[in-house]
Amino acid sequence: MSALAIVRAELFRLTRTRAGRIGLVVPALLGAGQVMVAELVATLRAARELAERGGDGGAAAIGGGAEVAAEPAFGPLADGLGGLGAMALVMIALLTGAFTLARERDQGSLPQWYLARSRAAVVVGKAAATCVYVVLAFLALFLATFAAAALGHDYSAIVEDGFEMASAAEQWHEVALAAGAGLPALLCCACFGVLVSAATPSVGAAAIGAIVPFTLLALFQSGLGAAADRLFITYAPFFSERSPLARLSKVARAFSDTHWEAGELLNAALVPGVEAIACIALAWLITRSREG
Amino acid sequence: MGLAPPAAAAGIELADVAKAWRGGAALQGVSLAVPAGTVVGLVGPSGAGKTTLMRIALGLLEPDRGSARVLGVSAAAIARHSGRVGLLLDGAALEPGLTVADNLALHALRHGRGRVDAGPLLERLGLRPLVGRRAGRLSQGEAIRVALARALLLEPAVLVLDEPVAHLDPALASTALDLCLEAARTRGAAVLVSSHQLAELQRVADRLVLLHRGKLLLDGEMAELLATIAPAVRVVARPAEAARAVLARRPEVRGVTVLRIDGVEALRVEIAAAGQAAALNAALHAAGVAVDAIAPERPTLEELFRRTLAAAGAGR
Numbered sequence: 001m002s003a004l005a006i007v008r009a010e011l012f013r014l015t016r017t018r019a020g021r022i023g024l025v026v027p028a029l030l031g032a033g034q035v036m037v038a039e040l041v042a043t044l045r046a047a048r049e050l051a052e053r054g055g056d057g058g059a060a061a062i063g064g065g066a067e068v069a070a071e072p073a074f075g076p077l078a079d080g081l082g083g084l085g086a087m088a089l090v091m092i093a094l095l096t097g098a099f100t101l102a103r104e105r106d107q108g109s110l111p112q113w114y115l116a117r118s119r120a121a122v123v124v125g126k127a128a129a130t131c132v133y134v135v136l137a138f139l140a141l142f143l144a145t146f147a148a149a150a151l152g153h154d155y156s157a158i159v160e161d162g163f164e165m166a167s168a169a170e171q172w173h174e175v176a177l178a179a180g181a182g183l184p185a186l187l188c189c190a191c192f193g194v195l196v197s198a199a200t201p202s203v204g205a206a207a208i209g210a211i212v213p214f215t216l217l218a219l220f221q222s223g224l225g226a227a228a229d230r231l232f233i234t235y236a237p238f239f240s241e242r243s244p245l246a247r248l249s250k251v252a253r254a255f256s257d258t259h260w261e262a263g264e265l266l267n268a269a270l271v272p273g274v275e276a277i278a279c280i281a282l283a284w285l286i287t288r289s290r291e292g
Numbered sequence: 293m294g295l296a297p298p299a300a301a302a303g304i305e306l307a308d309v310a311k312a313w314r315g316g317a318a319l320q321g322v323s324l325a326v327p328a329g330t331v332v333g334l335v336g337p338s339g340a341g342k343t344t345l346m347r348i349a350l351g352l353l354e355p356d357r358g359s360a361r362v363l364g365v366s367a368a369a370i371a372r373h374s375g376r377v378g379l380l381l382d383g384a385a386l387e388p389g390l391t392v393a394d395n396l397a398l399h400a401l402r403h404g405r406g407r408v409d410a411g412p413l414l415e416r417l418g419l420r421p422l423v424g425r426r427a428g429r430l431s432q433g434e435a436i437r438v439a440l441a442r443a444l445l446l447e448p449a450v451l452v453l454d455e456p457v458a459h460l461d462p463a464l465a466s467t468a469l470d471l472c473l474e475a476a477r478t479r480g481a482a483v484l485v486s487s488h489q490l491a492e493l494q495r496v497a498d499r500l501v502l503l504h505r506g507k508l509l510l511d512g513e514m515a516e517l518l519a520t521i522a523p524a525v526r527v528v529a530r531p532a533e534a535a536r537a538v539l540a541r542r543p544e545v546r547g548v549t550v551l552r553i554d555g556v557e558a559l560r561v562e563i564a565a566a567g568q569a570a571a572l573n574a575a576l577h578a579a580g581v582a583v584d585a586i587a588p589e590r591p592t593l594e595e596l597f598r599r600t601l602a603a604a605g606a607g608r
Contacts, residue, residue, distance in 0.1 A: 005404035016390055019389055020389070112402065113402060114371065115379055
């Protein structure tokens with residue numbers, strides 16, 4: 001396919017620039033950092049509580065720490081995947097998408113792409129490369145969070161009063177479900193950015209055009225009523241409790257009142273998936289009719 | 293749309309191309325061809341429509357009227373010739389976060405090529421020491437050289453270069469245009485190059501196109517166009533006023549213009565036919581005028597440019 005060369009070139013560009021590399025590691029650092037800080041806070045709190053009970057001495061405090069660590073790593077892993085790192089990843093997806101065409105237009109290099117492949121191939125190729133970049137950043141976030149959670153916990157079954165609430169395999173399954181259903185919303189953020197990039201005159205306008213409407217809709221999502229169900233923003237891990245990645249935090253801890261609703265994960269995957277394709281199609285239509 | 297290129301297709305063909313902006317017409321019925329193996333110099337005052345013409349030739353702009361073809365196919369389908377068209381437009385347009393080497397690698401990847409050996413080009417353009425430097429940290433002249441290397445990297449069959457020697461010192465400007473000339477001579481590339489450095493352009497261009505206010509004022513072989521300038525003799529004599537009076541009376545003299553070059557007053561004497569410098573020298577001596585220098589003047593593109601625009605009422 002002719003867009004493949006564009007995908008390769010765009011990925012080369014994204015991974016060779018300093019900004020591109022920073023974008024890959026920032027969500028991972030934030031995700032891992034969040035897990036480690038939470039771990040530290042929990043350990044300190046447990047130690048203080050033990051100290052306040054008094055009389056048990058240092059050994060008991062250490063025992064208290066062990067009590068905190070008894071929670072399986074899946075909970076902290078889910079916190080990292082759906083927390084600050086994921087929010088940063090949403091912003092990075094939006095901005096990377098928003099810069100794809102607008103930045104080239106600003107620096108005068110867009111004709112270099114149009115001479116290489118058709119406009120459709122350029123739009124599709126750049127959007128696909130941005131999606132691959134987001135997936136790479138998500139993988140980095142996953143690996144960093146996985147490692148950070150493993151520092152103080154084991155990836156083991158949830159056991160309460162000797163009863164196994166959820167095996168490790170079951171929890172891995174939940175993580176995989178959440179990641180699979182949550183990723184399309186992240187990819188749609190990138191594609192929405194590409195659409196804005198095609199429609200705006202400059203990098204600044206593209207950045208504002210991508211972030212401001214997205215943030216406003218995300219913040220006031222509850223006011224959208226049923227329409228929110230049809231909006232990819234609802235499923236993005238950005239101030240949204242309906243994002244599979246954000247919800248994973250409770251699901252992975254096997255809380256009795258938390259489980260995936262019927263069709264919830266399918267919706268979370270399908271709605272952003274369809275809207276991502278629509279964004280790319282619109283971006284292509286705009287680019288085709290735009291001179292330059 | 294998408295026709296197979298004919299056997300001897302010109303690199304670039306524009307037929308009756310017109311384009312208007314809100315401020316007025318940018319191009320008015322322009323037709324031109326850039327044949328394979330030819331360097332065509334595109335000149336004109338700023339705002340003449342040179343860049344618009346180039347953008348239409350590359351399919352980046354759609355003309356209001358007329359057609360543009362590249363290597364035999366519609367310019368709108370130029371991507372079919374991926375890697376066969378080299379471009380320098382809108383300045384260097386490099387990726388500022390990438391190094392010089394990576395910028396060239398990105399260009400090759402965009403066109404579906406692997407790593408291409410840019411060594412000889414980098415050497416010629418004096419870019420060897422800069423390969424590891426980020427493009428955002430290059431000077432304007434360095435960036436233009438990298439952009440030129442990028443345009444030439446894949447050995448394209450068509451080269452469209454807008455101001456490729458801007459910001460270059462004379463030696464590098466000469467080298468840059470030599471590379472364009474070599475592309476035309478050795479690989480049969482069709483080269484369309486615009487520049488305000490007329491002396492350099494005169495040296496390399498086979499054909500000349502002069503554009504003014506969106507219209508073609510000149511289009512022809514460089515040598516033929518230069519031959520239309522009346523022969524002239526440059527005279528430095530004392531006293532200059534006396535020399536001017538003597539020369540003005542001579543029947544073979546068509547006109548005398550006073551020039552001031554590096555603080556020295558000189559006369560530019562247009563004559564009816566070449567080879568009359570000796571006769572003029574003798575006449576000046578006979579009138580008691582001291583002649584410091586007298587030499588036939590080579591017709592220049594600058595003179596042609598100036599005269600053509602003056603005749604068109606451009607006043608510049």
